[in-house]
Amino acid sequence: MRLAPEQARHHARAQLRNRSRAGSDQPHHHAPARSYFLSCASPPPQPHPFRLVPPPAPLRLGERMRRGTLSAMVDIHHAVRHFGGLISTSELETIGVTRGRLAGLVSRRALVRVRRGWFSAPDIAADAVRAARVGGTITCAQSLRAHGYWAVPDGSLHVLVPRNAARLRSAGDARRAYEPGTPGLRVHWMPPRAPRNRLVADPVDAIATLRSCAPRELYLASLESVLHRSPGLRQDLVAGGHRIVPGLVDGTCESGTETLFRLRMHGRLPSLRPQVRIPGVGSVDFLIAERLVVEIDGESFHDTESTFENDRRRDAELSRRGFRVLRFSYRQVMEHWSIVEAAVLAALQRGDHR
Template sequence: MRSVEELVAELGRKGGVARTAWVTEQGFSRRRVDDAVRRGAVIRPRRGWLADPHAERTLLAAARFGVVLTCRTQAALLGLWVHDPSGPPHFAVPPHSRGRLPIAARLHWGSAVVPRHPDALVDPIENVLAHIAECEPFERALATWESALNRALVTVEALRNHDWRPAARRVLDHALPFADAGLETYLRVRLRWLREPIRVQIWIAGHRVDTLIGERLVVQIDGAHHVGAQRSEDIRHDAELRLQGFHVIRVSYPQVMFEWPSVQDLIMRAVAHGLHRSR
């Protein structure tokens, strides 16, 4: 007879939460399951479901309330760029739902782009993106979509085969797969009025640069990891770029997020001086 420890390990394969029927199919008897529940190694979030009590809390909530993780909650769990992952969890609810949960949550209705399996606790990526487009402002939604494209969770070509609502169609029309982080998307969107070529994540002098405006103006965005050896390499690469005739503007995450007018003013003045053009 398979052990309780094996049962917990099998639940781990399903993210820590699974249907009781699936557990039975893996060879665990009802007696073993009841024993695991009595010992506290496994819990029953809802009839017909079993879970590791240490499973991700929003996944446990999805099983407990019969809903599906979606929108920015699931996007964050997938490691995608999300402007603000804090706040209540986002769930997709079935059409017959009463529309209320006993916890703070953001609920999403509407038909799914990709049908959901009855046992699913998390939405397919296409559904996640569809809800992001409806729920988040355009700039933030675009950053999450481009993060999904950059990580190859979806492709532009495949996305174009779906029937999207207007908000999602607008995001798809602007989405590119090159942005490595949401701030690069923000930079491109916020500066498109300049009507200058803006390219992200291109190779110059042996390294990628975050953004190239025109032919010669490089804008680099420093995150929290730009310290120590990384900072030394940044300084070396900046010097190499300057030797090759590029102009470098380096800004921080907080500047882009919270001090955008000053960043925009700096870039505008650099463009006014012609620093984006080849001499």
Template sequence: MDTTALLVWVRERAGVAHSADARAAGFTDHCVRTAVQSGTLRRVRRCWLVSPDCDARRVAAAAVGGRVSCVTAASLWGLWTPSHEGIHVAVAPAASRFDAAGIRVHWSVGPVPVVRTSAQEPAINMLFHVARCLPRAEALAVWESALKRRLVDAAVLTRVRWRSARARELADVATVLADSGVESIFADLMRRVGVPLQQQVWIDGHPLDGLIGRHLALQLDGFAHHSSAKDRRRDLRADARLVLPGYTVLRFDYQQVLFDKHHVTEAVLTAIAQGLHR
């Protein structure tokens, strides 16, 4: 096999692979050396091969002998994630301790066994680390994003032996109803204060993020929302369409739901106290 075939093989594995797996796939040591010497591939930490276009986060994980995990892996899968810093990497519990700038290490073992040469973190293990790493509401939002994208199945999650009380709890409550992480966090906030919330309700042929009772409508704006005047006008039309037949509309944005939960809760409970949901 030539170096071009080896490059294609590595790219099929998200741009990073262990040299032992390359040998098992039929590539000779000579082929690997030639690919590295020619610049077709780069060798990282002696045994890891990365393609020139490999995501920098995966390269950083390989450089410490681990796999991208937690919110970093979730982001690479295209899931909703909260704002976060650093590259989250899962390593074997017996791996050597190290101090690498910008790396957040996860030493715990996920439910799915992973061989040391694997460069990919299983989705279930990613969720396991998310559950242990993030605040509950944000972790739930990532889990529900994974369900919504069909990366995992809810029935499977409830049967996994999680080794984590938080993960078991999330497996029991996660649903596919939320369309975004903000909606997941808001729904969890309402559950925790005892407010029944209907998610993804359609009224007069238009979607509504949430409905409390019969007339308290909730609209939730994501992190990138209102990027233009056109978006703002669309929201105003949607709110007016709800107000005219008698709905009360409460609209909250990403910053409020994630970082000003007291205000959000107080506004909803005050509206209920006034009977605006009836």
């Protein structure tokens, strides 16, 4: 039986109130994601184009929004966040925003019209808005990085849409239809996992789409990152057809560059053990045979005085204990692999590993 308009609004308010009360008590399958909202209000250092931030305080549903007041602005942004970063016209109506009031919010840029019938807050990152305008969510490397995993973007916008999606629009102009083959845009058609964030694809979905478009070693490095940071997703990843190989891709490495080093040197060294703990030093990235230590700096280079000094202290202590240390940067591994490879093989020829 169809509810009357006032009954429908009451029912929607009750559902949203229950969602607000549930809050952080709901179980989560992976630590980084929770029920986050995509924002670039205070963007992190590049190259991350956006970040995920926790949801706001529960929406005060008992208060009617007052036109033109700061309270109304705050409440409407809370509502957008509670609905996952995007909110529809019908959802706005359920919390008391009439079409006339909606037009005022859009004209004052308190809300941004993404596509017909859908709106976002003005602080949504541009790529998130573009993906939503197409009719889906950000996926592949951009999604994984937003969730805090290691991934290498390829410069294109990757959008996940349901397999039965229709009426896709242009990423730059909602008045134009989506055209397959648009430069800088790749659409992935697949049934997403539920529940689905309205802005960013689930990590398992993002890994699935990444497998279809990224170079194999970059896909494997991102898979390792998800396994390392969110071991609770292992079963879902295996069910999705991702192969976990002990000693190669198993969640041991702490960064994607470490995974790339292990993949590229696999079978070429007498022994390669990741994350080996050495007394007085702590864990080292790799130990080749008995004496050769390889350390690989992450994407965020250790450029503060304290981390720089700590790295040098570790290197000195390793040398004092009879180890030979090779240290490589993120850029060397990603862009100048031949230098890394030659240095490791030369150290083996000298017998630094024995």
